[in-house]
Amino acid sequence: MNTIENRTEAKETARRLEKPVELAGKLARKLGLDPYPVNYWIVDYAEMNQLIAYGGFQHRYPHWRWGMAYDRQRKQGQFLGGKAFEIVNNDNPAHAFLQESNSLADQKAVITHVEAHADFFANNEWFGLFTDSDSTQGADAEADHQSNSPDASAMLARHADRIREIMADPEIDREAVERWIDHALCLEDTIDQHAAYRPVRDQAEARETDESTDPDVDDLDLSAEVTSQVFDEEQLADDAESESTSFPAEPVEDVLGFLLAEGTQYDAEAGKAVEMDDWQAEILEMLRREAYYFAPQKMTKVLNEGWAAYWESMMMGEEAFAGTDEFLTYADHQARVLGSSGLNPYKLGKELWEYVENRTNRREILERLLRVEGVTWRTLGESVDFDHVRELLRPPAWLQNVPGWLERIDPDDPRVDADALSRARGGELDVDRYPWAVLTYEGLAQRHYSLLKPQHRGFLERAGQSERESIARYLFDDQRYDSVEDALADVEYTRGWDRMREIRESHNDVTFLDAYLTDEFVTANDYFAYEHSHKTGDFRVSSTDPDDVKRKLMLRFTNFGKPTIVVEDANYDNSGELLLAHRYNGVMLDIEQATDVLERVFELWGRPVTLLTITKEFDDHDVEVARRRDEEPEPVEVGKRLRYDGERVSIDTVDWSTVEHLAADDIDYDTKPEEWL
Secondary structure, eight states, X not given: OEESSOOHHHHHHHHHHHHHHHHHHHHHHHTTOOOOOEEEEEEOHHHHHHHHHXXXXXXXXXXXXXXXXXXXXXXXXXHSOOOOOEEEESOSSEEEEEETTSOHHHHHHHHHHXXXXXXXXXXXXXXXXXXXXXXXXXXXXXXXXXXXXOOHHHHHHHHHHHHHHHHHOTTSOHHHHHHHHHHHHTTTTOSOTTSOOOOHHHHHHHHHHHHHHSOOSGGGOOOHHHHHHHSOHHHHHHHHHHHHSOSSSSOBSOHHHHHHHHOOEEETTTTXXXXXXXXXXXXXXXXHHHHHHHHHHHHTHHHHHHHHHHHHHIIIIITOOSOTTTHHHHHHHHHHHHTOSSXXXXXXXXXXXXXXXXXHHHHHHHHHHTTBTTOOTTTHHHHOOHHHHHHHHSOOHHHHOTGGGGGGOOTTSTTBOHHHHHHHHXXXXXXXXXXXXXXXXXXXXXXXXXXXXXXXXXXXXXXXXHHHHHHHHTOOTTOOBSSHHHHHTTOOTTHHHHHHHXXXXXXXXXXXXXXXXXXXHHHHTTOOEEEEOTTXXXXXXXXXXXXXXXXXXXXXXXXXXXXXXXXXXXXXXXXXXXEEEEEBSSOOOOHHHHHHHHHHHHHHHSSOEEEEEEEEEOOHHHHHHHHHTTOOOOOEEEEEEEEEOSSOEEEEEEOHHHHGGGBOSSOOOOOOOTTOO
């Protein structure tokens, strides 16, 4: 435990939380989590607001955005009743900040929540895209990834120090630096979040190496006779085509990186594009690198917060890490977090993780039952008493009441931690308060088997005929059981948690929703889609159909919920202009915001910038007719071209053939390209 300021109250809070921190770490590992080590810091109200404004770090570069974020956070606490419990960053070791004014119940909840976040940071492959990248090759990278960890605090502190040095340079205008940062921040989400971070200069060196090892035919200075003998017509044709191919050859998703590699700056005094100054290129690379660092957190908001909420609830509630005098406070605060309005990543994520656990455990049970002699997928419902099944699955008495059975527990049982049991019997462990200390992962998994929880009663028998048939189709007859009792004796109680950890390793929000937001989940949890009604002029429920709900949610999380913009041509219309394109997925751009961003891009390109997009237009007559018929009017999709030339923005309608390639056939979520992982 650490304190930022040397205050008596902070020191006392740190001392009081040392034991809960130690125990929470042990419990998390007993439950199968494998988190980064966590450094906990005690902060006061103002320090917490500052850390939240800084994105969880103590040192950031000078910029007005931090002051604006701080003011918003402070006002939220003063006027909207918002309460800051914690903030934790992705680092190794991770750093978590606890507000000293919070109650002990809240502090314990935060600590268990943080341990789960640290596990997610350490084991999710999307976070590994940053730590496992080749970014150590550049001088700026220094030793960040040599230990396969983000070392984010040091990286961000270095960036902050360097930008302060640039601002302090008497030959560089500070306001120019701040404007340049503004330009870059407008584009911080226009990176290729599905790729590992690499400095632009490393990519350029790699391209130069490729080009030097694969020269053009013309560069070989061969005679026509030799050329015709060595190269066939197809090779010559391919070489000629490569020379005429536009640049870039394929659309580039990392717009910020492309501008850094190929862009210039616009010199207003000269009225033309000039080379970027070294400090400008350096700042762009630093901010681009930070964008890649923060990208996984934006991509896994539901997954990560749901994961933390699940294990926090398990530790605080089901394993009574919250004491009897703390539980009501904890339950009240957790209910507020999970019950907050709008799209709540904590609630959605926790419910999805519980669904994954339940579905995995249900499959495990059904696989056993469908191997019982005389039971088939058609007769399962009539052949098996599911209430009896639940009784057979119930943990043995000693597992439910460890303190009461302490002297009779078998130390050789795989569900028992023999060393901890010996210490508990010797009075070294408070087994009445922490019975989990005597159990292993296997013991805890059976103790908390999800299908036996009251809130999930009925989930087992809810499996439809199609699911039962699907499971039966792939069962081998190498293991048959004479009775239901024999079948359930072989149940692997860890299957649900094991599967959750597998999913935690490889998924992001989009793939998670794509895989597990099923019809069953949507129906059971009463999710619905809503949209703006052109008939009534307000927002209305548009559908309860699971496919519509899934489509709506996927759009909220694809590309951080932001429009996907790519670079299509760096020499548009053969005039050195930059052509950007909006990959339209049924959601229109905010044209006003888009024009503002074009003006920023112009400053980084130095020449006119064009953007192709698709909009929806409604005919006034069609809207009136639809209103009379109590229907929604059908929009017409129209291609638009936005262009900024340094003085004004023009918006023109273009032929559909110009933008047709940007339109998704249905709703293109781009969820599982082969090259992702």
